[in-house]
Amino acid sequence: MQVSLLASLPHTTAEAYAQVLAACKALFEQKNKDYGTAWRILRLPSITDQIYIKAKRIRTxxxxxxxxxxxxxxxxFVGIINYCLMALIQLRLPADAPLEMDYQALSTYYDTCVQETWALLDNKNHDYGEAWRDMRVSSMTDIILMKLHRLKQIEDNEGQTLVSEGAAANYQDILNYCVFCLIKLAI
Incomplete structure (x- = not known):
């Protein structure tokens, strides 16, 4: 991935988000050409751990x-975004879905997950007044790690929660915080 693609992001959140996710999808597509859908063999806890490794490295x-x-x-951060999308796709697929997937079908899943995650971000941005713009990247990294610990607990509880949002919402939040970090790092 060429980070230079993200070197000068537009000011509006919607435009910057679209540019970041376009760069992430371009990398996702290239890796798909190299590896196919080998990542489909990963169970959700393994994807969560892959995200954790990357977030832990950032914090270190x-x-x-x-x-x-x-x-x-x-x-x-780009890797975390794509792993979050892999997890969101895995959550959508039936248990007996084939490991190898046609890229066109995969691309549709990717785009749908991005659109839903953008809608969540747009709603939260409205209510929180884009508070993320005043946050530190290091604080957002900590929040990502906290959400990963939540995900691990949800996974340890076999997906059951009493009053908390589930795994998908946590992956979406992590993805969105990564986008915020990339925007802030490009400013």
Whole structure:
């Protein structure tokens, strides 16, 4: 993924969101050409752990102020976004869905999940007055890690919650916080 695609994002949230997700989908499509849908073999807890690894790396770099592996933090946020979309797609597919999927069908699932996640963001942005614009990237990283711990608890409870939102809402929130981070890092 070329982070330079995200170097100068539009000011409006809707335009910036669309540009970030277009870059994420372009990478998703390229990786699909390389690997197909090998990721479909992952169970949701494994996807959650993949997201955790990336978020933990971001936090470690933020805390230490340096990194030894060349992969950029922005690329990690993009990876988290795509893993969240993989999880949202997995949640939609029936248990007996084939591991290999046609890219056109996969692309439709991807776009539908993006549209639903954008709608959630748009509603929350309305109610919260785009408070994320005044937040620190490090705080959003912490929120992502908190939501991952929530997801792990939901998974440990076999998806059952008493009063809390489920796994899909947490993946959507994580995705949206990653978009916010990328927008803030590009400003």
């Amino acid at each position: 770099i933020q805390e230490k102020g340096q990194q030894r592996v060349a992969d950029k933090v922005e690329e990690e």
